Amino acid sequence: MNQCYATRGFLPCQDPATELALGEPYSVLDTVGNSLPSLLLEKDARDYLRRVYVPDWPYVNIPDDLWPQACLYYVRLGFIASGYVNQIGQPHCHSLPANLAKPLCKIAELMQRPPILSYDGYALYNWRRFDLRKPIQLGNIDTIQNFVHLYDEHWFILVHVEIEALAAQILEAVLSLQGECGAQEVDAALDQINTAMTSIIQVLQRIPERMSDELYFAKFRPYIGQFNEVVYEGVNINPISFRGETGAQSSIMPLLTELMKIPHQDNKLIRHLYDMRQYMPRYDRELLEQVRAMPDIKLLASSAKFDAVLEQMACFREVHYHWAIKYIARRCNDQQGTGGTPYMRWLKFLIEETRGHKKGVKAA
Template identity: 55%
Template sequence: MKPVYARRGFLPETDPLAAFPSGSPYAALDEIGRDLPSLLHEKAFRGYARALRIPKWEGPVSEETLPQLRLYYVRVGFLAAAYVNQVAEEPAETLPRNIAEPLIDAARRLKRPPILSYDGYALYNWKRFRKDGPIRLGNIDTIQNFVHMYDEHWFILVHVEIESIAADILGAIATVKRKQTEEKDEDLRAELWRIEKCVRRQVEVLKRIPEHMDSQLYYKTFRPYIRFFENVTYEGDDRAPMHFRGETGAQSSIMPTLVAFMKIPHQRSVLTDHLDDMRNYMPPEHRALIEEVEAMPDIRSPMHKEPYNAILDAMAAFRRVHYGWAEEYINRRTDDPTGTGGTPYMQWLQKMLVETEAHRA
């Protein structure tokens, strides 16, 4: 397991690029991104977007250029989602060539589907006010948004702090893996308790959602922009109209990693097939880490029963809070049972909670 995961979790190794360098051919995307929340109030937005000249990504992808490519994907991904799902307009059935081709190219280079996903909406979409301060609420802000309201900033930033806390979880898992290899199972309890404390910290951050996010505003103003694409034709692409999952927390790698580590046997169903598909929307290095954790020996044993069950209880607490916010922010306000990823989210969230609690040692 790479050391970077113990330092940053699934966040980028260095802080995301907040703007392209002066003189960059991509700098026009920063201006487009800055104006996007205002432009979306206009019925003429799609006409404006169709006339944009999006600079083509040039050159190879390297360690040096990767932060720029990620910002390029964020800017173009937001623009594409805004075009297809503009609030107060019917969903667009065609993504114009000037947006579709840059998005397809960037997504191909990042080895992911051509739609804005959790990585672009959260993992690459934050900056610190104090560069030497923590990646924590109060010291972070977003780079790109769909709306001007702080509610959307807060929604994204809560996820960023949760991702930051995951660094300690992954550090503990890496230590467990090393000690299992050295056959020092008796030393694992401290690392398991460390994981439990980190998940509890994540629960407390998740509970803060209502502090700056109004449930009615969330549902009506910015949630529509992160919905799935259904039968959307990408101009310039020969494939038939395509369907892609929308941005969703199910595309975060934290819970799948914990499920893999705890060896929770979720019953095979349409739900598990969906969760497997969610991995396709994760950065490839994150998918590889989940597979690495899946290959680890099972830690569920009488020797570790107390901390093992404590981790399960913490995971269940996280799922309960998540379920509660889904009820408050979405389910109460619609008869539509599908979430942004296109799934019956309430039914599935409940199923995941029940199966997590059922795996206690």
Template identity: 55%
Template sequence: MSFRAPHDGELLKSEYALRGFLPKADPLTAFPCGSPYAPLDEIGRDLPSLLYDKGFRSYARGLRLPPWQTRVSVETLPLLRLYYVRIGFLASAYVNQVGEEPVETLPGNIAAPLIDVAQRLRRPPILSYDGYALYNWKRFRKDGPIALGNIDTIQNFVHMYDERWFILVHVEIESIAAEILAAIANVKRKLAQDANADLNRELWRIEGAVRRQVETLKRIPEHMDPKLYYKTFRPYIRFFDGVAYEGADTAPMQFRGETGAQSSIMPMLVAFMKIAHRRSILTDHLDDMRAYMPAEHRTLIKEVAALPDIGAPAYREVFNAILDAMASFRRVHYGWAEDYINRRTDDPRGTGGTPYMRWLQQLLTETEARRL
């Protein structure tokens, strides 16, 4: 069977093969000495302690946060991302402070810089998966891997390793995705050179990487207590429901909170494997999650979706093996959602505002249904 590959695009960029959807350089951990944005680092470091105080919101309303004043370029993008992390964490902490009722107004001193940085990054003004995970890690040994044991977080909501572990498991999974992107890039390159090229090596490479991601996801309980997760830091990544941004000429807004559904890995694999998910309110939510991904990731997913369907009889074994690996990932994810969330609440909505258990089950069932 012959395939026809479309023209080159973002996919063949080398940084994706090296880092997956993580930044091509390690995130900045602090602003340079003397930077006008440096005060945000101290606020960020103090945030987990400040949130123990019932007067936190009064303190936050009095902060004079530095507005973004730097031209955005490739060189200054790491600064902009750190600015987004610091402001995004502060905004979610203010709205969802644990022990206090959620508020319906984000004060202008926080809302204005959040709206501004979100517009510059072409995304909604709320802390999402990118700010919580993709831009929120550092390596202990700079020449070591982006892997558990060699990474830590930059910003947190609570003084608990459980939250760090939760974030860092996702960072390692994102790092492993570099293997998947490199293999898909090779698929595209091979098909451009020869429509009848043998793709088995690349496809087995994808299957192996997804299996590694499954093993990483299974490690969640090692340092994350379900009771602590639900009561301590999960509330901070909750969606905003009817929150007015003071000073913004808009009605109260609703935004989806941080959720793994905003990761680009599974949407990319779904696009590559041509998995058809039945149209429903759940898939509408899934599509909406793409608005919370970095703009360049959305572009890359569209490029992968334009690749030919590799679900041919010649690749039945490896094609089904990839689907089985994806199903295993979804199955483990479903299990953690049950243990860490569903058993502890009657609210069917996840942090992204979706009926997550029904959604996860639908995605799992339709992934398995794609087997040849």
């Protein structure tokens, strides 16, 4: 359960659990999870995974002290399920066997989220620190679970983890504006957000340092793809589709969009963006709604400080857009992101409307 927004951002209050401690039968998930990058290289991986006995989550709810265990249980199952359905080099698969589908659906229902690996399982709950005395940042963190042996995938995930850690400064600033506040408090909060966004953009720009665009596209991006018409055996006989893991499921930019009251035009792209919220942790979705209900700070804020935050948001999206071209668009004609996002048109659209909301921009 995440209630440490001002100090951890959207990362969990405690560092994620790295081993399941629910009893000996549950160790199978750690064993299979740790072996998954090797298993997925074998053509008979699906045959093996269909025979693995996965015990159900042992409680009718998730006790507060067992949230780290529940998150790891979901992470392991989510990775295994996506590896099974999206295994590279094997025929398309449209069914998830009952031994995986039933426990995944049960933990997903308790966590009030769709039964597929999403951004929270891929990044928010999927890291550990080498030195607990040092910050959550690149060089001091590694992943818990992966699809492939390549460090490129570790790097891709860990860049997002550091970004989420830096976003704690943003959440602290946003939370300081709850209740009555004046122009001075608003400008101070905007200054803090501006500073945090500068650091976040610098980290996002580091993506190419340790991640090959060729390896990303061919070797591990397919594993975070969406589920198209997949039958969850033993749960539902009707095929169902879910969005794949994507950075659009991070809560950082939606939080800032709600705070700044950016009036994005209602269209298919924006509806898609809101659809991504169902893949966020429940508590984070609730926080977004709380911020959405806050008064508009635009009138209280100075033009310079308000517009500076909007410009940082636009710059962040421009870097994202650049990496989308480098890592995806140049390698295929598919204009869909990993979550089914029409990212090329979508990102341009968001950039333009973000800049168009500046106080220094006159309405057309």
